[in-house]
Amino acid sequence: MMRAEAGDLQHSIAPDMRDTDLAPEVLDRQLERVWGTPATLWGILATVDHKRIGRRYVATAFIFLAMGGVLALLMRLQLAGPERRLIGPDRYNQIFTMHGANMMFLFAVPVMEAIAVYLVPLMVGTRNIAFPRLNAFSYWIYLAGGVLLWVAFALDMGPDIGWFAYVPLSGPQYGSGKRADIWAQMITFTEIAALAVAVELVVTVLKQRAPGMSLDRVPLFVWAMLVTSFCVIMAMPAIMVASTSLILDRLVGTHFYNPAEGGDVLLWQHLFWFFGHPEVYIIFLPAVGMISGILPTFARRPIFGYLPLVLALIATGILAFGLWVHHMFATGLPRLGESFFTASSMAIAIPNGVQIFCWLATLALGRPVLAAPLLFVLAFFFTFIIGGLSGVMVASVPLDTQVHDTYFVVAHFHYVLIGGAVFPLMGAIYYWFPKLTGRMMSERVGRVVCGLVFVGFNLTFFPMHILGLQGMPRRIYTYQPDMPWGGLNLFVSLSSCLLAAGFLIFFIDIMRCMRWGLPAGDNPWNAATLEWATTSPPRSYNFARIPVVSSANPLWDEPELLVSSGLRVERRELVISTVAAAVPEARDASPANSIWPFFAAIATTGMLISSIFTPWAVVWGSLPVMVTLIGWFWPKSTPEDQA
Amino acid sequence: MTSILQKPRMAFDLSELPLHGKRSASLTWWGTLGFMLIEGSGFALVLAVYLYLASIATEWPLGAPPPDLLPGTIVTAVLLLSLIPNMLVSRWARQEDLRKVRIGMIVMALLGIAPLVPRAFEFSALNVLWDSNAYGSITWTLLGLHTTHLITDLIDTLVLSALMFTRHGRNPRRFGDVQDNAMYWNFVVLTWLPIYASLYGIPRL
Amino acid sequence: MRALATSLALLCAGCTGSQTVLAPMGPQAAQLNWLLWSFILICGIIWLLVMFVLVLALRYAAVPSQRGERRAAVIVGVSVAASALVIIVLTVMSYAATRGLSVAADDPLVIRLRGYQWWWEVTYTDRRPDRMLVTANEIHVPVGHPINIELSAADVIHSFWVPNLVGKQDLIPGRRNDLTFTASRPGVYRGQCAEFCGLQHAHMALLVIAEEPAAFEAWRDAQLQVARPPETIEQEAGRTFFVSQPCAACHTVRGTNAAGTLGPDLTHVASRRTIAAGLLETTRGSLAAWIADPQTIKPGNNMPMVTMTPEQLRAVSAWLVDLQ
Ligand code: HEA
Ligand code: HEA
Ligand code: CUA
Ligand SMILES: [Cu+2]
DSSP states (O other), X not given: OHHHHHHHHHHHSOTTOBSTTOXXXXXXXXXXXXXXXXXXXXXXXXXXXXXXXXXXXHHHHHHHHHHHHHHXXXXXXXXXXXXXXXXXXXXHHHHHHHHHHIIIIIIIHHHHHHHHHHHHHHHTTOSSOSSHHHHHHHHHHHXXXXXXXXXXXXXXXXXXXXXXXXXXXXXXXXXXXXXHHHHHHHHHHHHHHHHHHHHHHHHHHHHOOOTTOOGGGSOHHHHHHHHHHHHHHHHHHHHHHHHHXXXXXXXXXXXTTOGGGTOOHHHHHHHHHHHHHHHHHHHHHHHHHHHHHHHHHHHTSOOSOHHHHHHHHHHHHHXXXXXXXXXXXXXXXXXXXXXXXXXXXXXXXXHHHHHHHHHHHHHHHSOOXXXXXXXXXXXHHHHHHHHHHHHHHHTSHHHHHHHTTBHHHHHHHHIIIIIIIIHHHHHHHHHHHHHHHSBOOOHHHHHHHHHHHHHHHHHHHHHHHHHHHTTOBSSOSOOOTTSTTHHHHHHHHHHHXXXXXXXXXXXXXXXXXXXXXXXXXXXXXXXXXXXXXXXXSOOTTSOSSOEEOOSSSHHHHOSSOEXXXXXXXXXXXXXXXXXXXXXXXXXXXOOOOOSHHXXXXXXXXXXXXXXXXXXXXXXXXXXXXXXXHHHHHSOOSSGGGOO | OOOSSSSOEEEEEOTTSOSSOOGGGSHHHXXXXXXXXXXHHHHHHHHHHHHHHHHHOSSSSSSSOOOOSHHHHHHHHHHHHHHHHHHHHHHHHHTTOHHHHHHHHHHHHHHHHTTHHXXXXXXXXXXXXXXXXXXXXXXXXXXXXXXXXXXXHHHHXXXXXXXXXXXXXXXXXXXXHHHHHHHHHHHHHHHHHHHHIIIIIGGGO | OHHHHHHHHHHHHXXXXXXXXXXXXXXXXXXXXXXXXXHHHHHHHHHHHHHHHHHHHHHOOOOOOHHHHHHHHHHHHHHHHHHHHHHHHHHHHHHHHHHHHHOOOSSXXXXXXXXXXXXXXXXXXXXXXXXXXXXXXXXXXXXXXXXXXXXXXXXXXXXXXXXXXXXXXXXXXXXOEEEEEOOOSOEEEEEEOOSOOSTTGGGOEEEEEEEOHHHHHHHHHHHHSOOOOOOSHHHHHHHHHHHHSTHHHHOBOBTBSOBOOSSOOOTTGGGSSEETXXXXXXXXXXXXXXXXXXXHHSTTOSOOOOOOOHHHHHHHHHHHTTOO
């Protein structure tokens, strides 16, 4: 169908037609024909438009947030009083594992990448993400992984081993049934998806920046995503190795984790946390990028300390790989060696401090407007710093022996995950919603949501610090009445309803404003970065003419944005520029819509799921995958294939 | 300050730029690099697991004689030899010499199949099974992982060779693909060297 | 701050077998408590400072100026330097505490603790093999004497944690860990498995009972005895039933030919305060309830329901509750 359309074009449009002298309306129409996605089922399945895929990704991730949140409420219902019989141990173990795995692998990481898939190409001034078909594939694989996990849970086959699935509990001997395999294979799905997006983002940022956007003019959110993507590339292989070897132990009888045959139980923990610690910064760094994107707009001045902020991002990304042992302080590794990891864990407070101080300076030197996005940033300051400081506490080896695996740690990580990542994310939604949908969200409702979530959050999670110090371990489905935890737990459970109400209103408001919000215009906040230089929502081709950048805040510093010309309009063409200075070096084609990534995802899904049951699935399952990949990459006689 | 659509000021003429970037100006080159980084991290980690298991074991290899050298050494020799035609193909592709590239691709396809033969014997030369103990598990995994890379690159080479004989062959993009494929083969060969050294060297220390 | 600490501690002092970090009952826990409150204090001050600056930053109406920028740069620089300093202090404090906790005690009492899904096996070692002693779910220790616990696991990872006495340490299959602590005051301190270990991780508690050395020795001598012979006909029937049924395949009762090792040693089961790893107080009723239907009381645990008549149940529980 797309082919037919391309064929039509060749009749009406001369080959090698340039945009240089086209009138704006003609140019728009022509670009829309080349870049657009037909409004058909085929169009939906075959589109490679980063905005459509990004929106899908975001929406799916938010659905997983709501589902994971409902699980959290179930846990809180069960824990509201001692020895409640509402949920038995088997279900409870599935529920907290699902909650953790769902929130980390299906919500937090994907949602950040999703927003980047949407925003990064706009922010760097290009027309599509690099490897757009891989991008489409990534989404389908992610969706399949999420569906696999939840369907298993619905069938009472949900993993029940905790989100980090320690062996031997998850191993062949104690993890009976297919539950642990489901967990391991869900990991494979989400990691493939995340790795694909990471490569796309790295290449987009390094090679597709608008002319003139040298590295010191790159928006901080883009920097954050670049560092995050490198963290993904370096960290995710560890979990792939871990989950694959676990599956091998379970399926074909290898002995990686069997101490009786020379394997080792702690090997799993090293591999998992070598990934798992960077994972939390993979969630957190995009969030700080969002803050650096939101703050200047509402402080009405450029960010203070651009260079230190970039360096802090990079330092955090590097340090993140030197801390993993701080999750293993109770395993009896040599104590004094562990102290090294105390030092490195605490050292990461310095780049974090640099960021906090630069943001405070931005606020102090600016004239802040307390609009909803900024309110969420303020909520971030309040809560994240508590979480960061409790992180510094648990980084101390001796102190951690008291609070490890208690509700104190549960409090720590919800403070950093929700305070540090979800609050900025919600601020980002309020901030970029107009760009995503063309409509504003309600400022009034935004204040209510922010207030409810902020108060509800702190009332829910602050008491958990005390519970932990009072000796309450995590991952217990109930506790005995003679433990003094009942009162606080009831309080926590009640407060979580407040928190959930906040989220509920947030979701409702999103849906309401998608249809009935006030039209936004191109740049409603008067912001400085390139995504605001095009329509809201942007057309399929993002920019009719690729902007030329000569400052870090182009829309503030340049009275009118300069643009470039000379691109072809009868094929998908974008500008390739040099890594450091962003000097254009080629006009390359961007792949057109294709159904093959969807088929490839189906084939891959079939192979991965069958391989839970027999190792031979890897052999015969890879044949259809191969066929779809050949279909995907085989050149078609389209203008995009010319060079 | 709102939209640039209304009154564009052209500042930059892109019309003279090439239609397709080569090497570091091409996205696929960077993408290949990205995936090499991912897989390189994977190889490094599996090697680290090998060293970790060896370091905690009381004896190494565990309950097996060291692997026999012959098949693995043949594989290594073939792989190293294959680097020469590989570089040549890459050069011919850069010169866009279709005839030579076609020949080179066939040679490379054969050289992709060649190491698989001794590789098949290499598994039994390990003298241990994957389910005997942790030593067997990690050696089979290392070898298996590398073999997977050999096979995927072989398939890539085969498909690309077929393509070069179609009308799509004479196209700077295809020549770029050939170069990227050659780069990836270098990667597959180079990652083998530390694996070879560990698999066969460490048990003999 | 001290006052807050003590009042929080008092909050818990009343509860049976207290299990809290905030009421240290030994030198190790006391040191950790001190470290905890120092960290809370320092971190609290940092948080207040940042919040204070945030409020200032929001209220301060800036006039853009070169001087303002420069001043901000200086303030940021100083703050970063100060943070680095604080971090060095915290690291050194933490390191010092680690050193303090890892000094080896001389002549400690060595106790082996082995974790099972979902109970604890406790072995008292002694130079004389006939004074070796196996019990379960309850550790008696003499006050003031350093204790060295050797930790191992039979199946999956567990974690030994008695917060009033010392920080936690994992029990890991294929590895052995050590932990040293001293109880400085007599009392009953509850501990709970702190590493997720499957279905009944929530009900894997144990008690540490610290008593004066004389009382401890008396306890130990009593535990070394074989099981008390039955006194009544009912108890006699209970024992006969027990040793002829699957029970004996899993449990040891010294003095009978029951020598199973899959479940807790029951030689002196009634001398222990709780059964099923802290779940029930030891009474005849609770023993009977447990034996009648362990799977309802502790779903998923590794003791199956053994079918028996009400008389047999009464007999077994009569015998067991007498095993002081
Ligand atoms: C977004 C996610 C996120 C973030 C950002 C962090 C940030 C940090 N985390 Fe956290 N962490 C998690 C998510 C996160 N963590 C999760 C999910 C777990 C649990 C996993 C599980 O077990 O399920 C965990 C667990 C965890 C542990 C293991 C605890 C245990 O299991 O016993 C430790 C131990 O060191 C730790 C430390 C830290 C530290 C030192 C930071 C630092 O980066 C914090 C730095 C920030 C600040 C310090 C505040 C700002 C700085 C200043 C205002 C400057 C001045 C400050 C000083 C001078 C101190 N974290
Ligand atoms: C980003 C990650 C993230 C987020 C957002 C949350 C959110 C919440 N989490 Fe949790 N949590 C984790 C990550 C996260 N969590 C992880 C990693 C673990 C460890 C798991 C493990 O041990 O393996 C954990 C564990 C964990 C525990 C410990 C369980 C245990 O150890 O036994 C608890 C207990 O209270 C808890 C509670 C909550 C609550 C109340 C929320 C609340 O914020 C939830 C708020 C509610 C909602 C978001 C739902 C609101 C929406 C609706 C009501 C709308 C429904 C309608 C529609 C479908 C349209 N979480
Ligand atoms: Cu044993 Cu938890
Ligand atoms: Cu960490």
